[in-house]
Amino acid sequence: MRIILERAYDDSKRDGVRVMVDRLWPRGVSKERLHLDEWAKSVAPSEDLRKWFGHDPERWEEFKARYFEELEQKSDAWQPLLESAWEDTLVLIFGARDREHNNAVALREFLENQRKGDGSN
Numbered sequence: 001m002r003i004i005l006e007r008a009y010d011d012s013k014r015d016g017v018r019v020m021v022d023r024l025w026p027r028g029v030s031k032e033r034l035h036l037d038e039w040a041k042s043v044a045p046s047e048d049l050r051k052w053f054g055h056d057p058e059r060w061e062e063f064k065a066r067y068f069e070e071l072e073q074k075s076d077a078w079q080p081l082l083e084s085a086w087e088d089t090l091v092l093i094f095g096a097r098d099r100e101h102n103n104a105v106a107l108r109e110f111l112e113n114q115r116k117g118d119g120s121n
Contacts, residue, residue: 001115002089003108008034016089021104026095034093042077045103046070057101064106071110082111
């Protein structure tokens with residue numbers, strides 16, 4: 001299983017199953033440029049959680065805990081991503097500037113926990 005992250009604004013376009021995991025489309029980026037296989041809005045954090053977090057690193061751990069709770073309630077949204085990661089490289093595409101504190105980073109951790117079978121945060 002391999003899950004890698006790619007910022008929508010970067011030029012590198014890695015091979016694999018390419019999935020945008022943000023609820024909002026990144027400004028100034030065309031859909032053609034990203035070569036997406038899917039735009040999985042359903043795995044993005046809720047609007048309320050996204051706004052509360054505001055990419056504040058001090059809220060990172062609490063954001064992950066809340067986001068993981070949301071994901072637990074919608075396995076039908078993330079299960080296909082996990083299956084894709086088993087079959088091919090899964091490329092999670094995000095628009096945030098902060099490469100360490102964003103929903104794609106948290107989603108990768110969540111999926112890796114599911115892969116291990118522990119589902120822990």
